[in-house]
Amino acid sequence: MLNKYDQEIELLLxxxxxxxxxxxxxxxxxxxxxxxxxxxxxxxYSFDHFLRAVNYEKNSNGKTDDDKNVIKAxxxxxxxxxxxxxDSIEWILVSVKDEYDKILAQYxxxxxxxxxxxxxxxxxxxxxxxxxIVNEYKINKSIEEVVDSDIISAEELQKxxxxxxxxxxxxxxxxxxxxxKILHKKEASLIETKKRDKKESRKEKILIPILTAxxxxxxxxxxxx
Numbered sequence: 001m002l003n004k005y006d007q008e009i010e011l012l013l014x015x016x017x018x019x020x021x022x023x024x025x026x027x028x029x030x031x032x033x034x035x036x037x038x039x040x041x042x043x044x045y046s047f048d049h050f051l052r053a054v055n056y057e058k059n060s061n062g063k064t065d066d067d068k069n070v071i072k073a074x075x076x077x078x079x080x081x082x083x084x085x086x087d088s089i090e091w092i093l094v095s096v097k098d099e100y101d102k103i104l105a106q107y108x109x110x111x112x113x114x115x116x117x118x119x120x121x122x123x124x125x126x127x128x129x130x131x132x133i134v135n136e137y138k139i140n141k142s143i144e145e146v147v148d149s150d151i152i153s154a155e156e157l158q159k160x161x162x163x164x165x166x167x168x169x170x171x172x173x174x175x176x177x178x179x180x181k182i183l184h185k186k187e188a189s190l191i192e193t194k195k196r197d198k199k200e201s202r203k204e205k206i207l208i209p210i211l212t213a214x215x216x217x218x219x220x221x222x223x224x225x
Contacts, residue, residue, distance in 0.1 A: 002057050008074040012050070015081035019043060019088065025173050026088040029095050029180065036091045042084035049077035086138050089172050093130060096176045100127075100183060107190050111197060115189035123179050130172055 002009055023039045030036070053073035060066040104112055104119070112119055 002054065002070070005053075005057075005070060005074060008071060008078075012074055012078050012081070015078050015085065016046075019046075019081040019084040022085055022088040022092070022173055025177070026091040026095070029092050029177060031095060031099055036087075036094075039084040039088045039091065042080045042087060046077040046080035046084070049073050049080065053077065086134065090134050090138070092173060092176050093127070093134060096180050097127065099180060103183060103187065103190075107194055108197075111190060111193045115193040116183075116186045118182075119186075123182070126175070127179065130176070134172075 019039070019042075023043070026036070026039065050073070053070045056066060056069040056073060060070070100119075104116075107115075
């Protein structure tokens with residue numbers, strides 16, 4: 001069944017593998033246990049459209065319209081998997097950002113610069129770029145959804161394809177996962193930097209006033225003498 005739709009089924013399977021892998025990864029990286037379920041809904045919708053394709057094929061009379069219905073159902077199934085994929089990427093991005101916000105909120109900007117300088121120079125700009133790419137991709141949805149649109153110009157189509165290719169070419173999941181690992185490795189350095197600053201702050205609050213008082217006393221005694 002569906003043997004004559006090999007090309008469509010092959011694309012469906014590719015997106016199924018992508019969506020499943022990244023959804024599982026998103027669940028494992030959800031440190032706050034928010035349980036974002038939209039990707040699971042999208043996978044369920046995809047399964048529903050796939051079964052419609054099977055049903056259309058089963059009841060097909062060999063008419064052109066029947067073929068169109070099967071292809072349309074498979075395309076819809078692919079579209080939902082693409083949304084499951086992008087939603088899961090966004091889920092991971094939000095989880096990583098939340099983890100960074102939670103941990104770094106305990107430290108001053110200077111402490112972060114001292115112990116975790118690459119956060120400002122590399123990681124935060126990179127996460128901002130990824131956010132922009134994800135947002136663009138979600139707006140575009142996918143190149144497959146706009147190919148048949150008569151209102152899309154060749155220039156716009158090329159721009160959309162570039163966004164899709166960029167989104168798929170960078171290994172967003174592994175990159176974000178690596179950022180999370182880097183953050184946890186840097187926690188020890190951040191804690192030590194905070195302890196150091198506390199010690200220096202105590203010196204300023206206690207020792208300096210005492211020394212100032214002693215010096216002032218000595219000066220007064222010398223003047224009086």
